[in-house]
Amino acid sequence: MIFYDQLGCGRSDRPDDTSLWTVEHFVRELGAVRGALGLDHFHIFGSSWGGMLALQYIFDYRPASVASLLMAGSPASMPRSVAGCQELLAELPAEVREVIERHEARGFTSCPEYVAAVSVFYRQHLCRLQPWPDGLERTFAEMSAVVYETMNGPSEFTVTGRIRDWDVFDRLKDIKVLTLVMGGRYDEIRVDHLTDIHKAVASSELVIFENSGHTPFHDEREAFMARVNEFLDRVEHLAR
16 A cells, blocks of 8 residues: 655655645646656545545546545535535534634634634544544644645635535446545535436446544544455455
C-alpha cells in the first residue's frame, strides 16, 4: 500500500504560494507519484476529497494502469454535497445552528465557539466514534488550514474555496474500471448522492455501512476492511 502526504500537508513541504492549491495541481501530483514509482497496475482508493481527486485523475489521464477505483464518502458534485449538508445542519439543535451562522456571517470561523459548534456536526456525520481514533486526530493535526480553506472553505458544509463549483456527474458514465462506491448511513455525503453515483457508473457496486458517518474505515473498520479486501481479491482474480 502506498499512502502519500499531498504537498502542503502532513510531512510534505508546505510552500506559501496559494496559487498551487488547485484541482489541476493535485491531479498532476498524483500522476507524478504514479510515474515516479513505476506503477503499471494499481488500485486507487480515495476517501472524501481523495475520491474526487481519483475521479478527476481518471478523467484527465485515462490511465490504463488503474485496475479499479474505490471511493468512501466521495461526492461527484460539490454543489449537491453542500445542499445535502445543509439538510443535515437543519437537523442540529437551534442553538448550535445559531452559533455557526453568526460566526460565519462575521467571518469568525477560527473562534473556539465556532469550532465547538462545528464539532457537533462532525461527531454525527464525520466520525461517530468516541473518542476519535488516533489516525483521525493525527489527520486533523497535520492538515494545512491554508490548503483546506483555499480549496474548500471554513468547514465541510460551508464551501467557499476553489472546489465549490466542482461537478463531474455528467462524466461518470465514462468510467470503465470496476468501481466500489462506499459511504455511511450518517455520512455528510448523503446516501442518495452515493446511490446516484453508483447508478451513473455502470461498472460499480454500492456499499452503505449502516453505523458509519464519513469515515466508515474508522466507524466500522472490520466490516469495511472485509468488504474492500473481497472486492480487491475479486478484481485481481478477474485480471489473471
